[in-house]
Amino acid sequence: MKQFQGFSNQKTHLVPIPEPFFHDLLPIIDHVVEFKVTLYAFWFLDQQEGSLRFIRYQDFLEDKAFLSGLGNSYAVMMKNLNEGLNRSVKRGTFLTAHKDTQDLTEAVYFLNTPHGRAAFTGYQEGAWSPQDKIQSIRRPEAERPNIFQLYETNIGPLTPMMADILQEAEETYSPVWVEDAIRIAVENNVRRWRYIEAILKSWEERGRDEKDRRNAQEDPKKYIDGEFGQYVKF
Structure with a gap:
């Protein structure tokens, strides 16, 4: 099971959901994808x-990201x-004039709200065309995991002492x-902070060019048999 790291403390946009959703619609939704497409529509x-x-x-x-x-x-x-979209239409959550449940490529959906019903009626009557009203949507970017999440996921358990070390590294390096x-430590199967720290110090002292951005597997000896070799086993 893929783990959720929790909501961040950064200021985020809140998506309003009508109260009837919780006491009228939610109890009767019995399909997980129908539930997902409904919530996605509220956000969109x-x-x-x-x-x-x-x-x-x-x-x-x-x-x-949604499709995945x-x-x-x-x-x-x-x-x-x-299936989720067809269920939402049959449920009455979405309105659509598209009748072909096999070919949905041209389908347009409206939430069954007063504004949605008015827009749907105008669409059916040819008063407006979706092609003329398309708006750009800002899709959320995946948050970059913080240094503590990276360490716990890839290296090992986070102790109080290690947390202090990581916090200092976060203030020192990008x-x-x-x-x-x-990533280099993981790809070379050297899951030790001393090894990671040695790489960071080397980049800080000597600079870092595009060559360092290559996948570590293309040049493994540089990080295993070279100057960082002492950190592979200790």
Whole structure:
């Protein structure tokens, strides 16, 4: 099971969800992908402006992070996405004028709210076209894991003493350097902080060029048999 590291303490945008969702809709949703596409639609539509808010089938496809949570292969992802959307339409959560449940590429969805129903009616009557109203959506970027998460995930348990050492390293080196040094240690199977620290100190003293950014497996001897060899076994 992939672990969630928790919500950050950074200021984030809050997505409003109508109260009836929790006591009228949530209790009757009995399919996990239907639940996912419904929540995703709330987030997506909240970023749009004006009264004509909608989400296209293509919008779901363009979010690779969202799709990856629907299955372990592209075929499974698509099957689950289509089933989740069809269930949401049958449930009455989404409104769509698209009738072909097998080919959804041109489908446009509206939430079944007063504004959504008005937009849906105008769409059916040809009063406006989705192609003329497409708005850019800011998709969330994956947060870079902090130094403590990187250490626990890749090196070992985090002790109070190690936490102090990591905090000092975080103040001394750039996050990219620390992440790359940990990656090199993992790829060379030398999961020791002294080894990682030696790499960081070397970069600090001698500078770091693009050559250092190569995958460590392309040049393993540089980090195992060379000056860092003393940290491989101790």
